[in-house]
Amino acid sequence: MEGLADWLREAGCEGPLLVVKDGGLQLDLDGFEAVVVDAERGFDAVFALSTFHPRTVLAVAPDPETLQAVWDCLSVERFFCVGGEVVEAPAGWIRHGDGLQRFWYAKA
């Protein structure tokens, strides 16, 4: 997934990142400290959020369950989404960016 690191920097992301994704997809995270948890190996978002307590999350094509888990996680302040559907941010969150493939949310 090319240009991802540049997009994250432009969006003001500083890391470290907790990355939630399915297996196989290669991500360009050059320059970012990231812990990648891979659903294919049994680490879903709920597990990852509850053990890592991240401030910044990057999710690749998150499903509704993952989205809800991130919204509900108290430690998360910024949430970057790639490849998913645009959804309305819940109360307390503001969505940034209007691209169809890359957008991010911050706590209000």
Added chain:
Amino acid sequence: METHPLYIGGETLSAGTVRTIPLPFDGSPVAKVHDAPADVIDRAVTAAVEGQKAMAAMTNAERSDLLFRLHAILSSEVANLGTLIAKETGKPLREARMEADRGMQTLLNAAIEARQLHGEVIPIDGAPVGAGRMAMTVREPVGIIAAITPFNVPFNLALHKIGPALAAGNAVIHKPAEQTPLSAFRIAEGLRQAGAPAGAYNLITGEGKPLGEAIVAHPGIQMITFTGSVAVGKWLRANCGLKKITLELGNASGVIIEPDADLDLAVARTVAGGFANSGQVCISIQRIYAHESIAAKFTEALKAAVEKLRIGHPLEEATEHSSLISESAAKRVESWVQDSLAKGARLVTGGTRDYATIPPTVLENVPDTAKTMSSEIFGPVVNVNTYRDIDDAIAKVNNTPYGLQAAVFTRDFERAFRAARKLKVGGVILNDTPSFRADLMPYGGIKESGIGREGPRYAIEEMTDTKVIVWKV
């Protein structure tokens, strides 16, 4: 080529001379590491004192979560870990990946056990002086643990010490084998990313003798946990004073194959249990006692099966059998095979050497005085001898200074359990190879195979002290 620094107190440190780690298969360079000077141990202890305070201050749940985070981090790169393990050990990629996956099981169980750390209520009024009192025990971390780990399973056997030590609230000073320190750097980085307190895990690479001498002599280290050779284990125990110590040492694993055994199963499991990692496994099959009525058939089938193993470069996907840890190790194994042949053994297959690689080797009719029978060979060599009576076979399996694990193949329930009770070992495996090990089970030997048990739950018992609290009510 990357040069790996030491990791002390949450920071990297370059100290000592730089050495190249070769791929054992052909000697080509893989990475560079530091051979730390002995005085680095003192620096590591200073860092570990702070790390241990932080670990002990954490709750069971917090230590468990730390290990779950490490598990998640390392799991997401388990394929790369497999390649790294193959490069440093020379074991085939498929076995190295298996080791990486097993390491994840070890960590998972350590994380689970961290939540279970508990003492017990003592019925103290069972003694006359206990009237009007209550008592309980708590498990407390021993403090700073020096973990000295071997070359053959560098990742998983390191996690068997690091996981339980941290789960119990200790700090660790890790000295991996000088030949295979590379996967330990991934553990260090994983622990950093997981948020381990500075000094909770410290990684010192270098030569065994000077660092080992510094470890046994340092008053700030409360426990040594060692996996390796009998000779080094004895030296550590003789020199460590009143430090706690657990030793996972060698074996010359014995297997009994009864006439009613499933021979196809016995052959298949002998191939796996005798030649995986070129036999460089503490519980690798070394001495097979096959009943005289089926021995010829078994040996013939074993020969056919091992000759099908694909020998090659460890990083090629198809390779099933590759090199030992070094050319000198292979030369030693070759000389031991020659010793057995000179003493009257018959070569069934194998026995040659190409640099550090020895093909799967089967000997039969091997006298007890031959080195391949009497000492731990740590190479891809299996001896097949015969017996007439199972009690005689049990006596032969027991006729060794070692006592780690043994196995029996039979369909007879009564004989299986009679043998299991009579075998003088730490573990008996029925209808499988003695090299079977699930990472949660108690694992360890008697006699010269060692002291203490591993497996996260059991290692935590070793790595904690019992404190009793008595109060008058």
